[in-house]
Amino acid sequence: xxxxxxxxxxxxxxxxxxxxxxxxxxVSEVLQVSxxxxxxAFRSEIIIDAICNNAITHGxxxxxxxxxxxxxxxxxxxxxxxxxxxxxxxxxIEKLKEAVRRNRLGLPLPDYEAGxxxxxxxxxxxxxxxITVDENNxxxxxxxxxxxxx
Amino acid sequence: xETQIQITCEEIAGKANARIVRFVGDxxxxxxxxxxxxxxxxxxxxxxxxxADFKQLRYxxxxxxxxxxxxxxxxxERGGCFKIANLNENVxxxxxxxxxxxxLDIYDELNEAVAALN
Numbered sequence: 001x002x003x004x005x006x007x008x009x010x011x012x013x014x015x016x017x018x019x020x021x022x023x024x025x026x027v028s029e030v031l032q033v034s035x036x037x038x039x040x041a042f043r044s045e046i047i048i049d050a051i052c053n054n055a056i057t058h059g060x061x062x063x064x065x066x067x068x069x070x071x072x073x074x075x076x077x078x079x080x081x082x083x084x085x086x087x088x089x090x091x092x093i094e095k096l097k098e099a100v101r102r103n104r105l106g107l108p109l110p111d112y113e114a115g116x117x118x119x120x121x122x123x124x125x126x127x128x129x130x131i132t133v134d135e136n137n138x139x140x141x142x143x144x145x146x147x148x149x150x
Numbered sequence: 151x152e153t154q155i156q157i158t159c160e161e162i163a164g165k166a167n168a169r170i171v172r173f174v175g176d177x178x179x180x181x182x183x184x185x186x187x188x189x190x191x192x193x194x195x196x197x198x199x200x201x202a203d204f205k206q207l208r209y210x211x212x213x214x215x216x217x218x219x220x221x222x223x224x225x226x227e228r229g230g231c232f233k234i235a236n237l238n239e240n241v242x243x244x245x246x247x248x249x250x251x252x253x254l255d256i257y258d259e260l261n262e263a264v265a266a267l268n
Contacts, residue, residue, distance in 0.1 A: 020178070042240040045209070049211045117248060118211065118213070121212050124247050124248070
């Protein structure tokens, strides 16, 4: 297949965990069609699952009417995943920033806070992870994962 | 929405308080409550030695990994065990990356896990 890179998949999701399995599997299949390995696709599935889960659970303030935006920019040598939500409380946002900042590697697993393990896995599987919050309180997580042989 | 995981249970000859539990599908945040209820019911029924067959378990996310650690701990607290066999390579790598491989009782083959039951 002669795909032209980069290209973007973007979708607005209802704030409902039940939608995540279908979305993560869809992206995984697209990545494999785009020439990425099954292992790369699986690991990307884990990343998308974790950050969408986090956005829905902590960034939507329990309001199913809130939406989460997912964009995957697929380059020949890497994938960028961007997830935006707009319902997080200031405390949730600070907790998220702290979780990204802190290096919890080496801590015993029982010390992970509930829900914190997903973000740790994302950090381990990605090259970079950044969080920005705009003036409208829209929280954006930007993750980059490079192809293994890039 | 229909859960994306199926769990079936099989007796083990000569081990009254043990069962092989086969997982089929994906273990994630959408079905951990269902899985937790099933396994907790086994524990409550005195089936405290569980061999989890993951041959057809395609995917585990961090939430699923959390409940596996919980089952391991709960089984031990009840004098039993929660052994895992037949993991696929991708699932094993996630368990290993997060440092849980040494905390879980993992076997390459199902018969090895069954043979290791006391």
